[in-house]
Amino acid sequence: MADSYLDALNLVRQNTPLVQCLTNSVVMQFTANVLLAAGASPAMVDTPAESEAFAQVASGVLINAGTPSAEQYQGMRNAIDGANKAGTPWVLDPVAVGGLAERTLFVEGVVDKHPAAIRGNASEIVALAGLGAGGRGVDATDSVEGALTAGSLLAKRTGAVVAVSGAEDLIVSAGRVTWLRSGHPMLQQVIGTGCSLGALTAAYLGATKDLDRHDEVLAAHAHVGAAGQVAATKASSPGSFAVAFLDALYEVTADDIAQLVETREA
Template identity: 45%
Template sequence: MKQPVLPDTAHIAHSLSLFRQRAPLVHCMTNDVVQSFTANVLLALQASPAMVIDAEEAAQFSAIADALLINVGTLTRARSEAMLAAVNAANTAGTPWTLDPVAVGALHFRSAFCQQLLALKPAAVRGNASEILALAQQQGGGRGVDTQHPAEAALSAAQQLAQRCATIVVITGEVDYVTDGDRTLCVPGGSPLMTRVVGTGCALSAVVAGFASLPGDRLLHVASACRILSCAGAQAAATAAGPGSFIPAFLDALWQLNAEALA
């Protein structure tokens, strides 16, 4: 496999501009803990969030939306049925969808469900190193939502998973890695404060879903999503006194982000 390289700043700025112009409607079937924060992150980037969870309505809405996020954080049997209905409808309509395999490997039901979802061809998969390793069936999962591995430990598994499923795989950590199995990009930045508030990873998955719907090179668009959030996180951490003030600073940084800041 080729060694990871940094994404081009000019393309990141282009992806952000295109995202704001298109303002994608992102259907987020996400966990109960992060719905409000996820919606606010998408709104700060000028996208349109929606949270439709009834099975019949979710299937209908997936045909309307520009992108679909499947996040299994607070998975139930009923919710899994609604998610499958939404994914099948999205595939029929040509709507790209993204999988966030929260705590996969640590729990049996969600692990089997995520393997079922992988067969339905997500446009992108976003997880921490332990989740990606478990999804690739190479090691066990982490401690709940917490990773037990550094991001680079899952790089080979991510590349193999991306090739096998014809998808983009994102491993998040101190450095994010984004791969299609052939090309691999590394995205530095961010702040440790991003791990001290609930929902930054889940919100990133929603942003990845939106960026995966953009026309052009999907790998570069998804890497741009990672860099945009890491840049906003670093900017917010520079002014925040702690986790409480970090969240509004983070949303403001996303709103104000421009090409100069990305550089």
């Protein structure tokens, strides 16, 4: 069972899931390119008038709270309604929750509306579970270890698979905890690698209904982590690393991922 998540990569590439991204304007272009390189199809349909209908035809939906405008937040609420009506899995990325009042209010208003997954750094997950004070913008100031309790609480309360990004990633769902060792520190020198991981998680969740959701979330993280490791063998500065990372998302195979990534059930 430990390696069943490796099947997901090929299912994404075969099924080209259509991922509706309601995300912050800083990372829209990069997120779309990450989805394309990974084998999915991006659509940034985020306005209140269109987002609900589109969420009913999309394969997966990303809700990233990163640049809050009143209009986009309404678009996000509508998309969540549409996703829930149609059974489309949606992913919540609570960027900088806890530290800033407006987005905290928004995130708290949607977190119990049945996200299929929640992805954030340790500080965000701790804050969202009501256990901490939030990070410094998108930087985590809590450790991933410390987020285990918070992640378990959140997973139990919401039914979501909770993913905590860090030096090691942590994937928590009701009754299962997986640690993932992959990636490279250079990923943090390129804007949008974390945010696009949220989008890729929606792609994996939307690619198939045959796999366990925990495995699908794990697979998205392993894909990004392995691509980061491959990129680091080609480039050691952030401009060329970003290019090599997109290339590696496109090129990496399930065998590569099996070799590069270590998972540990806890």
